[in-house]
Structure formats: structure tokens, C-alpha cells
Amino acid sequence: MQNHKPYYTRDDISDLPHLSSLPGEAPFVRGPFESMYRQKPWTIRQYTGFASAEESNAAFKRCLAEGGQGLSVAFDLATHLGFDSDHPAAQADVGRTGVAIDSVEDMKRLFAGIDLSQVSVSMTMNGAVLPIMATFIVAAEESGVPRQQLRGTIQNDILKEFMVRNTYIFEPEPSIRISTDVVEYLSQELPNFNSMSISGYHFQEAGAEPALELALTLANARAYLDQIADRGIDLDAFCHRLSFFFGVGMNFFDEIAKLRAARLLWSEEVERRGATSDRAKRMKMHCQTSGWSLTAQEPQNNLIRTTIEAMAAVFGGTQSLHTNAYDEALSLPTDHSARLARNTQLILQHETGICDVADPWGGSYMMEALTQAMVNKVRGYVDDIDAQGGVIAAIESGWVRDRIHESAAQTQAATDSGRRPIIGVNRFVSDEELQSSTRQIDAESLIGEQRHRLQQLRERRDDEAVDHALAALSASARQQQGNLLALTVDAIRARATLGECTRALLLSWPRYRALSRFSPNAYAESRRHDASWRRAQRRVETFSLNNLRNPSILIVKLGLDGHDRGARVVAAALANAGFRVELSPLFSTPQQVLQQLHKTGFDAIGISLLSGAHLALVQELKTALDREGYADLPLFLGGVIPKEDQTRLEAIGIQHVFGPGTPMERIVESILARVALNATE
Numbered sequence: 082m083q084n085h086k087p088y089y090t091r092d093d094i095s096d097l098p099h100l101s102s103l104p105g106e107a108p109f110v111r112g113p114f115e116s117m118y119r120q121k122p123w124t125i126r127q128y129t130g131f132a133s134a135e136e137s138n139a140a141f142k143r144c145l146a147e148g149g150q151g152l153s154v155a156f157d158l159a160t161h162l163g164f165d166s167d168h169p170a171a172q173a174d175v176g177r178t179g180v181a182i183d184s185v186e187d188m189k190r191l192f193a194g195i196d197l198s199q200v201s202v203s204m205t206m207n208g209a210v211l212p213i214m215a216t217f218i219v220a221a222e223e224s225g226v227p228r229q230q231l232r233g234t235i236q237n238d239i240l241k242e243f244m245v246r247n248t249y250i251f252e253p254e255p256s257i258r259i260s261t262d263v264v265e266y267l268s269q270e271l272p273n274f275n276s277m278s279i280s281g282y283h284f285q286e287a288g289a290e291p292a293l294e295l296a297l298t299l300a301n302a303r304a305y306l307d308q309i310a311d312r313g314i315d316l317d318a319f320c321h322r323l324s325f326f327f328g329v330g331m332n333f334f335d336e337i338a339k340l341r342a343a344r345l346l347w348s349e350e351v352e353r354r355g356a357t358s359d360r361a362k363r364m365k366m367h368c369q370t371s372g373w374s375l376t377a378q379e380p381q382n383n384l385i386r387t388t389i390e391a392m393a394a395v396f397g398g399t400q401s402l403h404t405n406a407y408d409e410a411l412s413l414p415t416d417h418s419a420r421l422a423r424n425t426q427l428i429l430q431h432e433t434g435i436c437d438v439a440d441p442w443g444g445s446y447m448m449e450a451l452t453q454a455m456v457n458k459v460r461g462y463v464d465d466i467d468a469q470g471g472v473i474a475a476i477e478s479g480w481v482r483d484r485i486h487e488s489a490a491q492t493q494a495a496t497d498s499g500r501r502p503i504i505g506v507n508r509f510v511s512d513e514e515l516q517s518s519t520r521q522i523d524a525e526s527l528i529g530e531q532r533h534r535l536q537q538l539r540e541r542r543d544d545e546a547v548d549h550a551l552a553a554l555s556a557s558a559r560q561q562q563g564n565l566l567a568l569t570v571d572a573i574r575a576r577a578t579l580g581e582c583t584r585a586l587l588l589s590w591p592r593y594r595a596l597s598r599f600s601p602n603a604y605a606e607s608r609r610h611d612a613s614w615r616r617a618q619r620r621v622e623t624f625s626l627n628n629l630r631n632p633s634i635l636i637v638k639l640g641l642d643g644h645d646r647g648a649r650v651v652a653a654a655l656a657n658a659g660f661r662v663e664l665s666p667l668f669s670t671p672q673q674v675l676q677q678l679h680k681t682g683f684d685a686i687g688i689s690l691l692s693g694a695h696l697a698l699v700q701e702l703k704t705a706l707d708r709e710g711y712a713d714l715p716l717f718l719g720g721v722i723p724k725e726d727q728t729r730l731e732a733i734g735i736q737h738v739f740g741p742g743t744p745m746e747r748i749v750e751s752i753l754a755r756v757a758l759n760a761t762e
């Protein structure tokens with residue numbers, strides 16, 4: 082695990098400047114409030130949303146009835162990327178990883194029967210933040226809730242989308258204008274709404290270790306503060322509406338230290354910029370247990386992992402928490418697993434006494450020393466980012482993606498070699514197959530319903546009013562004038578759709594296309610001496626000698642799924658093993674895959690999919706390959722694939738499905754065996 086000393090003593094904390102502060106006092110290491118959970122326990126806020134607005138609405142109501150204390154909306158990938166549900170590019174992904182929202186009517190159905198003046202709502206939206214925030218505001222307005230009473234958080238953290246999460250729409254510069262317009266509008270119109278949730282969680286999910294996660298989060302926060310300051314907004318008046326979001330994984334002690342260090346570093350940063358009020362300097366955060374730490378093998382073990390991670394988040398002083406469901410490494414959570422996940426938090430709040438004492442680790446030799454070590458390490462990373470010319474320059478040069486990729490590949494290598502123990506995966510592996518049911522989405526009927534609703538909306542609205550509002554939006558983008566959220570609210574009120582609002586901006590700002598890259602040495606450096614990895618490399622070497630060329634593979638991400646940690650690590654490992662590897666751009670279509678194949682031949686294709694859209698997308702690709710004479714090209718699939726779909730995928734033509742946790746040598750050897758068979762035929 083981490084480099085901890087065998088034990089700590091008074092000497093380890095003798096000169097720490099933060100030791101004398103109390104909970105609720107700057108620099109807030111010990112928590113943002115004096116009374117902490119005695120006055121208000123953290124908010125149990127479970128990230129929820131799938132299929133239609135009605136189905137998600139029912140899930141929200143169930144969540145609140147069973148002890149949830151706030152809502153958190155997960156949108157589908159089509160919505161994230163600004164496509165209406167009837168757009169051809171969105172078909173495989175509608176309703177799969179979240180709820181499909183096309184218009185204000187969908188948003189009204191999403192919250193039907195829920196009093197928005199009473200429940201705070203978090204919305205994870207970045208790319209399509211304008212139409213989503215606008216549909217929320219108009220839906221509340223039309224159900225009689227004044228804006229001033231709306232409480233909640235919009236993620237609106239676009240920089241990390243370019244670094245890891247990949248649900249951006251426009252290029253960085255216009256994207257930053259959008260996010261700043263949102264902050265400005267909300268600070269004036271919705272005083273109780275948090276206008277950003279600056280996120281580290283996604284860095285951790287993409288592979289960053291805790292200090293790198295925190296450093297990148299703070300670097301982004303600093304960039305946003307620069308933008309906001311340029312608009313002349315007073316820090317003391319609005320800073321308390323910038324919120325934070327961290328992942329909490331299995332490095333138990335370091336995760337607690339990270340959350341304590343985060344508050345200290347933020348308090349210092351805001352003070353350095355001239356803020357004087359405690360309200361502005363106090364960091365408030367949401368946490369989510371780690372998705373990456375969940376295993377597809379023996380999934381019930383994930384209940385235990387999530388409980389431990391939840392305890393770290395609470396010991397770290399979080400304000401709000403999502404606990405993952407144990408089956409999320411397999412598919413969308415079922416009602417049962419979602420209930421168990423929520424109960425994890427209820428048991429902590431009601432049965433353990435954990436809420437009685439603020440910062441119970443305060444004063445521990447070890448925890449205080451680890452907190453300071455975290456502060457120092459993060460400062461080092463922030464200096465590195467500054468040396469790159471700031472975070473935006475570091476994004477553009479690829480520095481950020483490379484650091485995260487290296488960290489992800491090293492963790493994977495440590496897992497594959499067994500140095501990082503994971504019970505049920507590389508230690509104490511069980512042969513017993515534990516059955517667990519998965520939630521199925523009826524995408525076909527959902528798309529039918531959404532199409533019908535869009536048609537009705539377009540028939541009933543005043544087209545002239547819509548065109549006028551969309552023209553004003555386009556003009557604002559073109560002329561760099563006006564507030565884009567204010568104009569989007571007008572367009573949404575006139576019944577423009579999410580896709581139409583996005584298209585109005587795409588007239589001036591093209592869709593952003595990022596390049597995918599990987600570094601061949603990132604994985605294998607720490608596996609050089611592992612016998613099983615060396616054996617895999619030797620087999621590739623033998624193939625290359627026998628065939629006078631290296632085996633080759635094209636790794637592709639299909640559909641709208643932007644999670645590319647796995648694809649990049651697999652690409653790095655295969656390249657290090659001796660394969661010639663190319664990584665397709667994100668969001669590839671079958672047509673683009675064919676173009677790459679025509680340009681450079683490959684021995685195999687490896688598809689990576691975590692969005693649940695595997696059946697439709699694999700079928701689409703296979704049909705295109707067969708049509709163009711590539712019927713014999715072996716196809717492999719990696720990602721979150723429910724067991725019951727594997728036979729269907731094999732029937733379509735997938736050679737092998739690699740689930741989460743498959744060691745890289747197994748992937749290398751099984752692809753090589755199939756490629757070698759083709760080479761001898």
C-alpha cells in the first residue's frame with residue numbers, strides 16, 4: 082500500500098502549524114463547522130438516474146422514502162453530449178447510464194410530485210450545462226417554486242472533462258466562457274445554488290493517486306477563480322457557492338488525510354486572493370466511494386469495501402456522500418443493491434455514534450503527520466503544474482493525461498503482479514459463482530417514447546418564438562456578449578430542445594475532438610521482473626520472429642462512452658508486450674473504424690465499452706466489418722459486461738470478453754493465441 086512508518090510519535094508533529102485550530106476554524110483542517118455532524122449529519126445523496134424521466138422519478142421517490150436526504154441526477158451520455166434522444170449518433174446510448182432529458186417537459190416529469198423548495202438537487206452536468214440548468218430553472222418556475230428557494234449543486238466543472246471524463250462539447254475556451262456565465266447567472270439569480278462542484282473524483286477513477294487527485298482539483302479551482310475574478314465578482318460574496326467533490330478509495334488513512342489537507346489548502350488559496358470571511362474560506366465537499374475499487378469477482382465483497390471507504394469520507398469530514406452499490410462493476414444497480422448502498426450510510430449515521438464527535442482523528446500523531454505530508458506532496462504537484470504554464474497549458478500539452486495514465490498503469494501493474502492485494506481477484510480467489518441479477522433498460526421503447534414526445538413538443542410550440550430565442554443564443558456566442566444561461570432559459574421556456582440549444586452554439590463553436598494517446602512504458606516498468614509478464618512478452622516475441630512482423634491490434638471506443646482509463650492501460654500493456662497498437666479517437670463510429678482498417682491493416686480489434694450499449698454497438702460494428710470483407714478479423718471486448726450478455730456477444734462474433742480485473746498477461750496471451758491461429762490458416 083502506501084509508505085507509512087511503522088509507528089508515529091510526538092516528534093512527527095512537533096512543528097505542524099495547523100495543529101492548534103479547532104473544527105470550524107480556519108484553515109478548517111478539522112472540519113468546516115464547529116458542531117459538524119452533531120448539528121447536521123452529512124447529506125445522504127445517492128447518484129441516481131436511468132431510462133425515462135418517469136422511471137428516474139420513481140427511483141428518486143423511493144430513495145427519499147427510504148432515507149435519502151438529497152437528490153443527485155445522473156444523465157445519459159446523449160444528454161451529456163448535447164444530443165436529443167432522436168439524434169442518429171445517440172441511438173445506442175439513450176437512457177443507459179442515466180436519464181434522457183430532451184426538454185423542459187422531461188425535466189418536469191423528472192421532478193413531478195417532489196417539492197423543489199424542500200429537497201436539494203445535485204446535477205452532474207458539464208458539457209450541456211446550459212440547457213440542463215435552464216430546463217431545471219424553468220421546470221421549477223412552472224411548478225411555482227421561486228428561483229431564490231432552489232437549493233442544490235450543478236457540477237459545471239468543464240476543465241476536468243478535457244483531462245479525464247470526456248463529456249465536453251465545445252473547445253476549452255468557449256467551454257470556460259459557458260461555465261463562467263453559469264457561475265455569474267446563478268450567483269445573481271439562484272443565491273442558494275452551488276454553481277460548481279470542482280471534482281477530483283474523476284481523476285481518481287481515471288487512475289490518479291490521492292495527492293495527484295487533490296492537486297489537479299485545486300489547480301482547476303484556481304483557474305476558475307481567475308476567470309471569475311476577471312468578471313469582477315467579489316470572492317467574499319460568492320466563494321461559498323463553489324463546492325468540491327472527491328473520490329474515496331481503499332487507501333484508508335491517506336484518504337482521510339487528503340480531505341483534511343484539501344480544506345487547509347483551499348482556505349489558504351482563497352485567503353491569499355484577499356477573501357476575509359470564514360464562509361468564503363470554508364471548503365465544503367461531496368464524496369463518492371471509489372468505483373474503481375469495485376470488483377466484478379465476488380461482488381458482495383464490494384459492500385465491505387464501500388463501507389470502509391464511506392467511513393474514510395466521514396472521518397475526513399464530508400458534507401454529502403454517495404455510496405456505490407456492490408453490483409456496479411457488473412451493470413446499473415438494482416433496487417436491492419441501491420437500498421443496501423443507502424443503508425450503509427444510514428447505519429453509520431444511526432447505529433455507530435460516528436456523528437457525535439467532530440474530527441475524531443484530530444491530534445493523532447499519524448493522521449496529523451499524514452495530513453501535512455499530503456499538503457506537501459500536493460504543493461509539489463501544483464508547482465509542477467505552474468511550471469507547465471498553468472493547468473490549461475498542462476491540459477493542452479498532454480501533461481495531465483500522461484501523469485494520470487502513468488499512475489493508472491502503475492496501479493494496474495501492481496494489481497497484476499499481486500503487490501497490490503485484492504481479495505477475490507489476486508488473493509484468496511474463489512471458484513464459486515455468485516449469482517446476482519442486473520437491471521435491464523428497454524432502450525428501444527424508451528427511444529420510441531422520447532421521439533414521440535419530441536414530435537409533440539415541436540407540434541405544439543410557437544416555432545417563431547423558438548427561432549428567435551435560438552438566434553439570440555447564437556448571436557451571443559458569436560459576438561461574445563450577454564449571458565448564455567439567461568438566453569438559454571428564454572429558449573427553453575419557448576420549448577427549444579436541448580439538442581437545438583446545443584446546435585445554436587455549434588454554429589459558432591465547433592465540436593471539440595480530443596486525441597487519444599497512451600505511453601507504452603507506463604504499464605510495464607514495474608513488471609520487468611515478473612515471470613508471468615516476461616512469459617507473455619516472450620510469446621509475442623516468438624510470434625514476431627516467426628512471422629517477421631509484430632502482431633497488431635486496433636483498440637476502439639465506440640458510441641458516446643468517454644471512459645478511457647481501461648482502453649489506454651490495455652493499449653500500453655499490449656504495446657509493451659510487443660504488439661503494434663493504435664488507439665482510435667473517442668466516440669468512433671463503425672465507419673471511422675473501417676477507415677482506420679483500410680489505412681493500416683490490423684490482426685485484431687479490441688473494443689472497450691462501459692456504457693451498457695455493448696450489444697447494439699458491437700452488432701453495428703460487426704455488420705459493417707462483414708460487409709467490407711473483414712469477417713475473419715477477431716474481435717475482443719473489455720468493460721462492464723453482465724454475464725447474461727456474454728453468450729449473445731459471442732454469437733455476434735466476439736472472441737472473448739475481458740471483465741474488470743483481468744490481468745494483462747491473460748489479455749495478451751488470449752489475443753495472441755487467436756491472432757497466431759489466423760496467421761497459420
Ligand code: SCD
Pocket residue numbers: 114115116117118119120121124126128151153201203204205233234246273275278282283324325326365366367400401
Ligand atoms: C451544514 N450546515 C451547517 C452545518 N452543517 N451549518 C452549521 N453547522 C453545521 N454543522 C448548513 C450549510 O452551511 C448549508 O447552508 C446547509 O446547512 C446545508 O448543508 P450542506 O453542508 O451545504 O449540505 P448540502 O446541501 O447537502 O450540500 C453539500 C455540498 C453540495 C455543499 C457538498 O455541493 C452537494 O450536495 N454536492 C453534491 C454533488 C454531487 O452529488 N455530485 C455527484 C457527482 P448554506 O447553504 O446556507 O451554507 C456524481 C458523479 O460525477 C459520478 C461520476 C460520473 O458521472 O462520472
